[in-house]
Amino acid sequence: MTRSREDSEAELAQVVEGIKVDLGPEASWPSPVLLNGLALCVMNSIYSTGNRSERVVRVLDRYRRRRRDAGFDPALDGPKDLLAEIDECGGPEGFANALENHWRAWSSKTAPYKAEVIYQAAKLLDTASVNTREQLEEGLRDSVAHEHLKRGWQGLPGQGSGLTWRYFLMNAGMPGIKADRMIIGWTVRTLGRTTTPVEAERLLTDSASQLGVETRRLDHALWDYTRRTRRQQS
Incomplete structure (x- = not known):
């Protein structure tokens, strides 16, 4: 009405x-909280839906520890770094095991792990040469590039509503609800x-x-x- x-x-x-x-x-x-690195922005936006914030923080902390132990600064990680870390774990399933997290993209035992969605999101951004907040901001100023990224994200498993896309942008400091x-x-x-x-x-x-x-x-x-x-x- x-x-x-x-x-x-x-x-x-x-x-x-x-x-x-x-x-x-x-x-x-x-x-x-402003997450400087886009890797953490991707992970937080996708892991957060349907889960308590405290549990999400614990998963992100496991990622941070792994990266620090390997000699990297997780706060600076971009999608390319996230892809490399997932590949280092043997792929999305290995990444889920490493983070001790097996949340799925939706409430079905046949749904892909959120780790798989995260991998695809990082690949989408990296393919578009978006690995830093500055590159993201530049991409959003171009209406064609913006729409490409948005549609690509909403095409990921379980992300059709666009909620996690908006949350990803907000994690990176962009305005939004x-x-x-x-x-x-x-x-x-x-x-x-x-x-x-x-x-x-x-x-x-x-x-x-x-x-x-x-x-x-x-x-x-x-x-x-x-x-x-x-x-x-x-």
Whole structure:
């Protein structure tokens, strides 16, 4: 159902007020983590969906230890380095074993490991000569290159929604809202009605603009608030 302009403006005001009440002044908001190396951005975006952040951190820490032990700085790793590390492990399955992680791309025993999706994502970026944040930013300025990367990412196993693509960009410091279960859940509770990912993204993007805050900062603050609230209620 198409909402009237008056309804849309009223809901935006409701969301803005909800942000102020739940989050307080921006100075008190937690800052989102900026992952300098694109390898960690790829891994975090794909491993994070459907999993608790603490468990994802442990997996990333295992990767960091492996790279440091091999004499490399994991914070600087790009997709090419990630591909080399996966190949060093004997491929995606060996990589999953090395990180002691066998999460799958979706909830089926026949689904590929997320390690396989990560390998394909790194290959997509490396083939497009995107191995640093600067190269990513340059690629995004070209509409054709941007669309190629986006479509390629959404063509990866289980990534059709585009959620992990947006989260990958946000991990690399780009603006955005990732309308995952936590963000949509907050929007639903605030408005008292069902909202789609597109609606949640639009409302929060417009709210960030009205409040004069970065979208990725608002996204992280709402995610953190929702996570803490759920823990207190459990």
